[in-house]
Amino acid sequence: MKEKLELLKLLADETRLDILNILLHEDSYVEKIACELSLTPATICYHLKKMESAGVVNCSRSQFYMIYSLNREIFDKPLYELIKKDEPVIDANEKYKKDVLSHFFKYGKLVQLPTQRKKREIVLAEIAKQFKIGQKYGETEVNEIIHQFHEDHCTIRREMIACGIMAREKEIYWLIKT
Amino acid sequence: MKEKLELLKLLADETRLDILNILLHEDSYVEKIACELSLTPATICYHLKKMESAGVVNCSRSQFYMIYSLNREIFDKPLYELIKKDEPVIDANEKYKKDVLSHFFKYGKLVQLPTQRKKREIVLAEIAKQFKIGQKYGETEVNEIIHQFHEDHCTIRREMIACGIMAREKEIYWLIKT
């Protein structure tokens, strides 16, 4: 991934594009390119070395000159290949949770409480993240927190107890598991 | 051409690549992206606006949110399309001269004086660029300048006079036409 960004940065410079276009036409060497572009050899060398270490150009010596040439295969890929991040490794379970959550939450609000127990637990666990373990909460407090996600805080609150995520004693609630 | 460079510059930034990868997966909005990337909404907005004005992303409002989405066609082109400069408009005569010169000069040295008059004139005119109009040169001086290009400065010097590029009076030479 890192190399893709490096390649893009490399290509995103006017001088380097000019150099590449010269090399697209024919192999060349530092001084000649410098002359054609009205820049100093030092500058051209700086760019060529940068591109060489990224594998964009190759160089070989001929007499006094370092002949630079293009590594043309690089330019065949579609742009899409360069911007796409390699898939992060994420286990199937995580992916499932993510899908469930993105299905039932829209813009951070719970659209509907899932009927399937497994999905419902995932959704409730997400809401439970708002509570800290070891802390005691009053009922009003619990309601307010849940209300951020859904109108019907009563149902949610009851469900959280039912599936063992929270516990209650009289008017006091607390988180059991994250 | 200018737009190609702009597009490359746009893509050559880590944050913007991150944003594009999020949008590749699903449309999203400023705050959410900011949260996912641990940056401020101002920063994300800066990047999105930049990409929008380049046509890389589109946006539309939905409730409180500005939903940004990708303009996916852009990414189909091969990289080659982005680096290649559009052909400069160059008249046929110029192109002919260029071809003749690149054939007879190698690494800045004249390999051989063309026998064809037309080609010879082109080559001589190229060498004549080293002289300034209106200036007087001694013979040694003329020889030294010509010698940069070819061993046999005498022949070249004689030819320059013969085809009317330079004039001579006694030991003094000067350029007639460029």
Added chain:
DNA sequence: AGAATGATTAGAAAATTGTCAAATTACTCT
């Protein structure tokens, strides 16, 4: 109309990067 919320802009600080002049290195040719 007013409160709330997300998006955008303005201004400033920090980081990155392209360029050059001058010095050094690497190589070629006698």
Added chain:
DNA sequence: AGAGTAATTTGACAATTTTCTAATCATTCT
């Protein structure tokens, strides 16, 4: 070995760009 030539490195400077904070703007909801 030494002279000559092109390439490269170094250090400094200038220009550009990313990011943030704070303030403002535009919508939506009550």
